[in-house]
Amino acid sequence: xxxxxxxxGASGFLAGALLRRLRALxxxxxxxxxxxxxxxxxxxxxxEAPATPVIVHLAETAHRGDHNAAGDSAAAAMTDAxxxxxxRRPSRLVYASSxxxxxxxxxxxxxxxxxxxxxxxxxxxxxxxERLVTGTAGIQGVAVRLANVYGAxxxxxxxxxxxxxxxxxxxxxxxxxxxxxxxxxxxxxxxAALAAMALGGHTGVYNVGTGIGTSVxxxxxxxxxxAGIDPRPVEALRASGRRSVLVLDxxxxxxxxxxxxxxxxxxxxxxxxxxxxPQHP
Numbered sequence: 001x002x003x004x005x006x007x008x009g010a011s012g013f014l015a016g017a018l019l020r021r022l023r024a025l026x027x028x029x030x031x032x033x034x035x036x037x038x039x040x041x042x043x044x045x046x047x048e049a050p051a052t053p054v055i056v057h058l059a060e061t062a063h064r065g066d067h068n069a070a071g072d073s074a075a076a077a078m079t080d081a082x083x084x085x086x087x088r089r090p091s092r093l094v095y096a097s098s099x100x101x102x103x104x105x106x107x108x109x110x111x112x113x114x115x116x117x118x119x120x121x122x123x124x125x126x127x128x129x130e131r132l133v134t135g136t137a138g139i140q141g142v143a144v145r146l147a148n149v150y151g152a153x154x155x156x157x158x159x160x161x162x163x164x165x166x167x168x169x170x171x172x173x174x175x176x177x178x179x180x181x182x183x184x185x186x187x188x189x190x191x192a193a194l195a196a197m198a199l200g201g202h203t204g205v206y207n208v209g210t211g212i213g214t215s216v217x218x219x220x221x222x223x224x225x226x227a228g229i230d231p232r233p234v235e236a237l238r239a240s241g242r243r244s245v246l247v248l249d250x251x252x253x254x255x256x257x258x259x260x261x262x263x264x265x266x267x268x269x270x271x272x273x274x275x276x277x278p279q280h281p
């Protein structure tokens with residue numbers, strides 16, 4: 001029988017997808033969140049979460065700008081929450097880190113042994129939490145550096161949401177910057193990777209992404225194709241002109257846990273489009 005898996009941040013779209021994945025596999029899973037109103041256990045703080053053999057910690061914000069704007073006190077509160085979960089002494093803890101720790105200045109897909117950069121509060125926190133998770137004696141720790149996860153329920157405050165809100169429509173698709181290249185991973189593929197890691201026996205740091213870089217311009221073309229309309233030009237309102245690339249090499253996760261991303265970007269966008277109402281950005 002599979003151990004009980006506790007999933008924090010259960011009100012979020014990634015945690016929701018993971019809970020569905022685990023339950024479809026017949027794995028007993030319990031979601032916890034601070035927000036009220038869902039089919040999860042509501043807690044005022046994650047220090048109140050019940051002790052379970054396995055924890056997947058997804059409760060930290062995935063929005064880098066919001067985290068950096070919140071200041072050191074917010075980061076300290078997130079560290080306190082993680083330490084409280086570790087003090088529950090689970091046999092295994094899977095932590096959602098971020099590709100952001102690599103920076104965005106290398107053209108080749110990033111591997112786990114590549115240099116990392118604590119460029120801001122968000123990256124510093126993620127790296128510190130990776131060390132906590134993988135360095136706590138007696139706990140099988142896994143830190144997962146996730147690519148840009150997208151899917152139903154994702155934030156409305158990102159470039160993909162900005163593009164989808166403008167479809168079908170006419171004229172140029174307007175974005176702030178059309179140059180950045182990123183690795184877009186469907187939420188169901190991310191959930192499948194996290195489930196495999198929660199139920200596996202290996203530890204350490206792993207990338208989870210597709211290994212495919214897509215520029216904002218190409219993302220606009222893919223969104224138009226998913227909507228079944230002719231391509232519309234992408235117009236940058238405040239282009240930085242700076243080369244910005246962040247793509248993940250996830251071969252270690254694939255070889256270790258038998259996981260593969262299964263969702264093509266255009267198919268994933270087609271599934272996401274019905275969740276957006278057209279409006280000008």
